[in-house]
Amino acid sequence: MNNSVNSTDIHKAIVAEQKAQDRKKMMVNGVLLLLLLAAPFVLYPVFLMKILCFALFAVAFNLLFGFTGLLSFGHAAFLATGGYTTGYLLSNYSGLTTELGIIAGTLAATVMGTAFALLSIRRQGIYFAMVTLALAQLVFFFYVQSDFTGGEDGMHGIPRGKLLGVLDLEDNMNMYYVVLAVFIGCYLLVQRIVSSPFGQVLKAIKQNEPRAVSLGYNVDRYKILAFVISAALAGLAGSMKSVVFQLASLNDAHWHMSGEVILMTLVGGMGTLLGPVVGATFVVNVEYQLAQGPLRDWVDPILGGIFVLTVLAFRSGIVGEIQKFMKKNLG
């Protein structure tokens, strides 16, 4: 041991580094915010809102997958439940303002998330994924059979209404900034959660669960809370999506959607904050661009190829690889 190194000095250096990292985080957040504020003047707002909704969905999923180490294969259920609940309420109760519809959708997904978590949390790895998939399939069949969802036809013509009864959301620009505000709020919340005392325990559980148990942590309870928060945010994404597109369809409940969010998170970089945002942007763009061109029948195989390539060659995803590169070359 090197006695000349004073532990107070080391500690000071650590705190200074923390502060530098906070500043870096703030800067990234600031740049991101400016870009998103300016974006609708350049790009079509509805397309941007689609990206933001999926980005929120992926951020929610990543809280569980990337930061807790739990691979849920049933997150479509929460997206759909948020969307259907909000859609149904706004369509049938004209007195309801939009934000109440969105809150109700989020709560419905939260309740469902709690039920899923209680039923699945004791399973590990692939068994956990399978239980969540099975539960999500049950939910899917419920929505197929139910009248209120419109079955295969979907739920159309959901009114956007007015926010707080004042701000007209039929205007795409207004709608965009509401979606953006919700997205930013949720993104910052997840950023906070990840670095919070709770987030530290999640990290510990992900990295060495038996050790976390031996230190006295009741790991199931932490996992359940992470699952419920993740489900709630996924539901919120679905609720907003149904308001933006005035549509809630079975697509959102299908297991395909649970797979797509895994793809977005992996391509962008699991376990990084920005990864799912980048991944969602990437996947939504690829889907959109391909659908315009002669390759429109090849969307799924091409996404599949990207998935394989990511898993084999770029395991850390886009953001993860960039971070690695910067660490290597810029110290």
Next chain:
Amino acid sequence: MSEPYVLETRNLIKEFKGFVAVNDVNLKIRQGDIHALIGPNGAGKTTVFNLLTKFLIPTRGQILYKGEDITSLKSPAIARKGIIRSFQISAVFPHMTALENIRVALQTAEGTSFSFWKSGHSLNKLNERSMELLESVGLAEYANTTTVELAYGRKRALELATTLAMEPQLLLLDEPTQGMGSEDVDRVVELVRKAAQGRTVLMVEHNLSVVSKLCDRITVLAQGAVLTEGDYQTVSADPQVREVYMGSDGSGERGVASAEDDNLEAAQ
């Protein structure tokens, strides 16, 4: 003293399908002792540890901690009672810094572990104590190093410091010197000796020279059952022990431990 034994097992039995891993084990761990659990591979030492900390559920039998029956408690509850274990392979959180590793342990006493809305900086108040603990195992200068980058011996030292952060009353160490070169072994022996002050330690250990240096009392397990118990002199003189543990002629007393050391040194 009304209760001289910190930990006691009564007729502890663990059966796996058609195989008895731990057979009718009665352990009595005295307050303040460093107590070793030794025996050949497959004797059931680690299984006993897993039973004591509820990583496995006993088939039959009782576990008493300070006279209280803790047989039905779950692992986290056992930990909160002050019985903290370490693992055979180094149990650290690899992608956290050494400082963060310690803080995860200190955090349990804070009661803010579910506070997902709190800033991470609220944990900075644990830094001072964390640095003290790191210093006590000679790791202060590695406080900001990601654990996965630490050498093996340092990981074990970090694990010990993390365990001590829990202020355990009873320390269960599963082969603390396993996989170490002789220099590291000496350091761990010193660390354990220091850690044991004011505490009770139960350790599984293969290296007999470590056992002879450290331990007040030794229990020998063979095929899941207690073979004998006593201090080092008594146990090492027992012909039965020599037979199961060191081979039939008894000349292997150093043999087992030193051969293991040599292998590991060669491997490193």
